[in-house]
Amino acid sequence: MVHVTYEIVEHDGGWAYKVGEVFSETFPSHDAARRAAERAAAEQRVAGSTHGIVFQSKDGSWHEELAQGGDRPETDVKG
Numbered sequence: 001m002v003h004v005t006y007e008i009v010e011h012d013g014g015w016a017y018k019v020g021e022v023f024s025e026t027f028p029s030h031d032a033a034r035r036a037a038e039r040a041a042a043e044q045r046v047a048g049s050t051h052g053i054v055f056q057s058k059d060g061s062w063h064e065e066l067a068q069g070g071d072r073p074e075t076d077v078k079g
Contacts, residue, residue: 001073001074002073002074003073003074003075003076004019004041004044004073004074004075004076005019005075005076005077005078006018006019006037006038006040006041006075006076006077006078007019007077007078007079008030008033008034008037008077008078008079009023009079011023011026012026013026014026014027014028014029014033015027015028015029015030015032015033016033017033017034017036017037017040017077024036024037024040030079034077034079037077038077041075041076041077042075044072044073044075045072045073045074045075046072047069047070047072048069049069050066050067050068050069050070051066051067051069052064052065052066052067053065053066053067
């Protein structure tokens, strides 16, 4: 199973959460950023519907896949 960690970090004069190398918007306090990260992490665990998706990879080629709605990652928040 995939595991996603939301990390609370100082960013752009305030606080943000980060997943991999991607930052959220900036929040005025650590607590506000943590609450937003906890909310986002909880939403990511919610199962959805199974749908066909189309996406483009880094090399420019297009792919079609079936995204299983119940295939949700484990999540946590650090910081």
